[in-house]
Amino acid sequence: MHALPHYPFRRPRELDGGPAPRHSVVVVGGGLTGLTLALDLARRGVPVLLLDDDDTVGVRGLASRGICWAQRTLDILERLGVAPRIVAKGVRWNVGRVLCADQPVTSFTLQDQPDLRHNGFANLQQYYVEQYLVEALQAEPLADLRWRSEVTGLAQRDDHVELTVHTPAGDYALEADWLVACDGAFSPCRALMGLAPKVHDRTEDRWIIIDVTVKDCTWAEERWTWLDASGNNGRAVWRHKMADDTWRLDFQLREDEDPHAAATPEAMRRRVQALLGDGLDFDVAWSGAWAYRHECLESMRHGHVLFAGDAAHLVAPFGARGGNGGVQDADNLGWKLALVLQQPGADVDLLLDSYSQERREGALENIRQARRSSRFVYPRGQASVQLWRDAIMALAPTLPWAARLINTGRLSTPSVYRNSPLIEGADAGTALPDVLLDAGGGQSLHRLLGPWFTLLVFGNSAPQALRHPLLQVVAVGPHCDTSGRAALLRQLGVDAGGGEAWLIRPDQHLAARRADAGSFDLQQALAPYSDALHPTTA
Secondary structure (H helix, E strand, O other), rough: OOOOOOOOOOOHHHOOOOOOOOEEEEEOOOOHHHHHHHHHHHHOOOOOEEOOOOOOOOOOOOOOOOOOOHHHHHHHHHHOOOHHHHHHHHHEEEEEEEEEEEEEEEEOOOOOOOOOOOOEEEOHHHHHHHHHHHHHHHHOOOOEOOOOEEEEEEEEEEEEEEEEEEEEEEEEEEEEEEEOOOOOOOHHHHHOOOOEEEEEEEEEEEEEEEEEEEEOOOOOOOEEEEEHHHHOOOOOOOOOOOOOOOOEEEEEEEOOOOHHHOOOOOHHHHHHHHHHHHOOOEEEEEEEEEEEEEEOOOOOOEEEEEEEEEHHHHHOOOOHHHHHHHHHHHHHHHHHHHHHHHOOOHHHHHHHHHHHHHHHHHHHHHHHHHHHHHHHHHHOOHHHHHHHHHHHHHOOOOOOOHHHOOOOOOOOOOOOOOOOOOOOOOOOOEEEOEEOOOOOOOOOOHHHHHOEEEEOOOOOOOOOHHHHHHHHEEEEEEHHOHHHHHHHHHHHHOOOOOEEEEEEEEEEEEEEOOOOOOHHHHHHHHHHHHOOOOOOOO
């Protein structure tokens, strides 16, 4: 069994008296979202202090929580240098299968797209991902990680935030220009500010996770979903493979079932054997009962305090939208905070309010999708939904259009920022995938993009007059072989003819597109981000 790391508490300098510097950014919470944001900020040259009230990764021992990492998440973590470890340790999968009343109904392939650096999903226990992020942060001189440091007081001032931090060595105060609360579903920072999220719905739908290690397993590395499984009292089950020969089994409980009774060793073994057979040789690696609710803050920014991850929004795990959404929060906020702190003239309110607007829009879309999935998986007495679902399941084995309507969890996809003040045009707002540009797979689209904004010109050259301090100009032609160029044009939906230009944000989302590079007014387009945008020929 994997042994979780434990990180030492180190006495903070604030406890020893003397003047303490104000921190640029304090991130509260060393989970997936907080660690990703802290690493992004440090890589962008922003000093960041991360506080966590625990001394390890994961939650409640070896609880794996999230396990499915989507293509967009892997693209983000590739930029931060962590994705190769996740892919090497984890399990890649593209195929999903659905059964109903124990009979095969349909199967699907998520992405058969070898042109992408990350194709499909990678399954890996969340504590591994967090451990890799911690180790990457430990190598960053601008990152200060403080374990066993609990925020017990929070007060906003006109231009900063004041915190009280409790540690084993005593309490101390610190100040931050900006505070980002990534402290989970029951966010202490949220409570200290008297904020409550809007609850979109609560549910009595309860589940139990049983992570099992299976010896000499020959199961295909695919996602399987059982609806109305006879081995689970006519309720749903999911099965995923993770690292260390471990399989995630999610069993939906009956409405009258006691979760504590279901979690006894004897009850768990009976449940697994009822689904997969008495002859299965397995050990229970971890188990936990869970329920879900959908909620979201009305605003993810409150003055100099911002919220991200579960502290900002909660969504049912159907479709793996929780952890993946938190990584997208961090990816969206990191570059905006960095510009606010590093670029004179940056429009602070526009940038940080756009974070709230864009990521709240993404969170609400995740909630909508998860609610639809939950209704399909178990209609819970909704007769019309039950009849419709039964008809779809009956038709799906022979009719492809019916199979496409099966909704056992629309899997996490990148948010599209259609209504953002930082996006221009109805054909912008999407996140560009990391397309491979050469046969060897070494060069890809994201590796061509600059750390800030990129003007991507679909031609062999770009005018030098378009160069600016926050802008990198990239002509597609010289950087990819024939197959790579074809793959890029196919993935991005661009005609083969040259001249079209795309302005791409630091988070790889398309900000605007033009028929030719010369038609961009880049001075105006980049004005919200800096007042030092004078053309240069450097």
